[in-house]
Amino acid sequence: MKNTTPGDRLRQLRKHLNLTQLAFSEEIGMTHGNLSKIEKNQIAMTKAFLKALKLRFSCNPHWIETGKGEMFISPEEYIADGIKYLGIPKYGEGLLKVLNDPQFAELRSMIMIGEKATGEIDPELMSYLCYILNKWQQGDEDIRGWLKIQLDSQKRGSE
Structure with a gap:
């Protein structure tokens, strides 16, 4: 797919997310007609529009505008933005709730192991350690x- 204009890249993003124009426009709170015009480069993207893309879809605004860089922001940037927008107390509270959710037990285990480990851990060993920690918990x-x-x-065998 060509992506020579911001509108082309917006369309590429939308298709990557497997969303119709209508669904995409509803997700970011704009009219379907305006989204269509932006994709056709008939109207320019505003800073507010680019910020909405970043907040809702983790889209890299620089990529949309220039085609340079990655389509999505890094996880580190996403987390840092969350802390800036919500503040440390609210973000921390939400993070603790997520980490205590059984659905994210593997992530919690990886964090616990990572805090205790020094250097690189073999991915297979990490997988076993996470499994054992999850079962123990x-x-x-x-x-x-x-x-x-x-x-x-x-x-006893190693002594």
Whole structure:
């Protein structure tokens, strides 16, 4: 797909997100007609429009305007923006809720392991460590017992 104009890149973004013009325009709170005109380069994008794209879709405004860089902002920039917009107390509160949600147990485990690890951890080992941590945190006594037996036998074997 050509992406020589901002409108072309906006269309590319929308299609990448698998959204129709109508669905996309509703997501950012603008009329379908104006979105169509922007995609056709009939009207210019405003700073507010570019900010809406960044906030809603993590789209890189510089990429939309110039075609340079990545289509999406980095995770670090997204997190930093969240902290700026919400403030540390609100962002921290939300982050804690997310990390305590069982759906994100693997992320929580990776963070816990990362805090204790020095240097690079082999991805396969990281996967095993996350699995063991998740199972341990689930509190199932049978699984905990089995893990203890496995780890104790390994420890005795290495002494």
